Amino acid sequence: MLAPAHSNVILRPHQETSVENVRAKMRDKLRRVILVAPTAFGKTECAAWIIQQSLDKGARAWFIVDRVTLINQTSKRFYGYGIDHGIIQADHPLTDPRKQIQIASAQTIARRSFDYLPDLIVVDEAHCEYQAVIDLIEKAGRARVIGLTATPFTAGMANHWDALVNGATVNQLLAQKWLTPLRIKACVTPDMQGVKKKFTGEYEEEGSGQRGITIIGDVVQTWVEQTRIHFGKAVKTIVFSPSVKHGEELCRQFAEAGYNFQQISYLDGSDKERQDKIDEFSKPNSAIDGLVSCAVLTKGFDVPDVMCGISCRPYRKSFSSHIQEMGRVMRVAENKEFGLWLDHSGNSIAFADDTAWLYEYGVASLSDAEKHDSTVREPTEKVRREHFCHNCGMQLEAGIDTCIGCGETRRKRGEIEIVQGELIDLDITTRAAFQPRRGLRADCLDDPRAMWNASLAYCLANSTRGEEVARKWAYGVWRGIYPTSKLPYGLFEAPCHQVTVKTAEYQLIEREVKRFRKKAPARRAA
Structure with missing residues (x-):
């Protein structure tokens, strides 16, 4: 491994403000502070800057990720920032408990006991609460703790954190060009009536996958048509699938249409096999047209030049999963003016008002936030009627009665025709939703x-x-x-x-x- 480059982290203005707000909370004796900010805000950069400052004071800091597979990815970023560190993981070549800075996974923390404890703990993806991490924070009673998340909607988080700092909202980052806007199209969706639910209230993967298989032909055809319309060609795409069988069938039908889609899932034979696919997909001229994800890629996945996302996994409660998935397509890349989101799940409709509110205002409090993932929402025709052009399916700009796509006048309430399977564009702003x-x-x-x-x-x-x-x-x-x-x-x-x-x-x-x-x-x- 190369030595650190010794280059300090340079924060953007909105990151500087957030870091100062976190430090202000801690000066007020609030020990556990969570930083809430969207994908691509640069939460890791904020944490790295604070960690660099702690080095100068001789403090010991631990950065905890929520999966073992993210250890090396985080280590590479830290070396890029010039932060020398060790790794807390069995048989890892960078294991060195003498280093002030350590990177560990929540799983490793759960299997270890420690004779020494850190002065600063940073918890990445803090909404993925692990009892071992909660216990560590409790045991290291004098340590300052910073949580990082875009979706603080997990039940019980308000009991484990003392304060919340909102970074910039999605709409602020869009205005400042730090995020890429989405064009969202609600497409043909499977009939989910009668599908069994898990104890969490979400659909069973197997039943959801079987229903989804019935519309895979529409998924492939819609992707071919819409990428040609919006980009003039096929573009790099990620698909969120409800089951492994659904993903396999999706890859097969994409192959029949002449496109190379590869599935990655929790059933992959090895982490290396999955990482090899991601590494190939990350190349500018990748041989892989699309990745089909089953229960992975909702976080910790950074391929900015993904131009299109396809949602095939319906959620009844998990607003956080919906937001995490869309975030994978909103990173900024060269010559990327917008991302295309093809919704075959109904999630964009079911969560439309919640999404508009979050994008505009962020999170008010942790106690309020957890309600987002605890209440069932269903797609409604009201949202369809209010957010798309009945003639061409293009997005209707908020406050404008004429469609920019075809010049058609917005119809009054009660005059809109609903066409089965028609594509629609959703305007995810509070002005459109309210x-x-x-x-x-x-x-x-x-x-x-x-x-x-x-x-x-x-x-x-x-x-x-x-x-x-x-x-x-x-x-x-x-x-x-x-x-x-x-x-x-x-x-x-x-x-x-x-x-x-x-x-x-x-x-x-x-x-x-x-x-x-x-x-x-x-x-x-x-």
């Missing part, structure tokens, strides 16, 4: 979270029947403004921030309350 009542216009309506806060502030100030009734009243007012939308999970119980309410927002709420009272004079307010 449409105000027709005829209601004001700049503040573009921020539905701020309008909820204003509604709550007004109702708490004017209700004489307690907080619970005031919140229900506020929800009624908010739904009057956004009649086709629901509050994202956890927001109903969130604290009210009266000091942030703007005059225009409060005045609009007052007008809405007066409007309601005029329509129903006999009904008293809460």
Whole structure:
């Protein structure tokens, strides 16, 4: 292994802000701080910068990954940053307990006992909670702990972390060109009625895979057509498959169409076999057109020039898996203007409002965040009707009534025809997902979270029947403004921030309350 290059990590402005916010929390005696930020934000770079600073102070730091297979990948990145380190793993050539910095997997931590403990612990993919890591953090009671994740939706996380720092949101990174936008198309999906569920509430892999096999012909045909339309040719693609059998059949039918798709899964014969496929796929002129992933590649996979993603694994609850999968196609690469997401699972529809909220606002708190992965959502026709052109299937820009693809005028509610199997484009912004009542216009309506806060502030100030009734009243007012939308999970119980309410927002709420009272004079307010 080559010696470290001794090059300090150079942080971008949004990373500098996040690092300072993490350090500020720790100065406030909050020992366990989790940094939440999207794919490609550079969470590892932030952690590496903090680790470099700890070296100068003589501190011992451990960086914990959630899989043994990520040890060497992380080690390579650390050497690129100039961070000398050892590896905590049996028979690894870089094993050296004398080094201040160590990289370990959660699995190795679970099998070892240690005579020494670190002063700083960094937990990558912190939403994948391992009891051994939780126990280590507890045992190293004086150590500072930093968690890194894009999806802090695991139940119980609020019990294991003291504070949360939001890095830049997806929409902020898109605006700054640190992420590539997605064009999302909802395609033909299998009928999942009657498929058995696991104890987690998700579909059984075998049943889900069998249903998915019935539409594989559409998956292949749609990919051929859409990559030709959007890119002029076949492009590097990843597919998320519900089962190994489904993946095998998918690879077979792609091969019949003349394309080389290779499956990687939890049943691979060896880590080397899987890594060889990933290494080949990572080459600019790869002989592999696509990788089919079964229960892998949702994290720790970094191939920026992937241009297309295909979702074939339906989720009922796992919003985090949906977000992780889409993130694989959003990394920036040369000459990559956008990524194409072909949704054969219905996930983009089922999680549309949640996705829009997360992309715009990030995560409010860990206690609210875990509700994202605990509630069943199903695809609905409402989202289909509101987010795509009935004529050509192109995305309808928020606030624009004319389709940029064909010039067709957006149809009014109740006039949209639903065509079986038609491709649609989804606009994953809060402006598109949370449409105000027709005829209601004001700049503040573009921020539905701020309008909820204003509604709550007004109702708490004017209700004489307690907080619970005031919140229900506020929800009624908010739904009057956004009649086709629901509050994202956890927001109903969130604290009210009266000091942030703007005059225009409060005045609009007052007008809405007066409007309601005029329509129903006999009904008293809460």
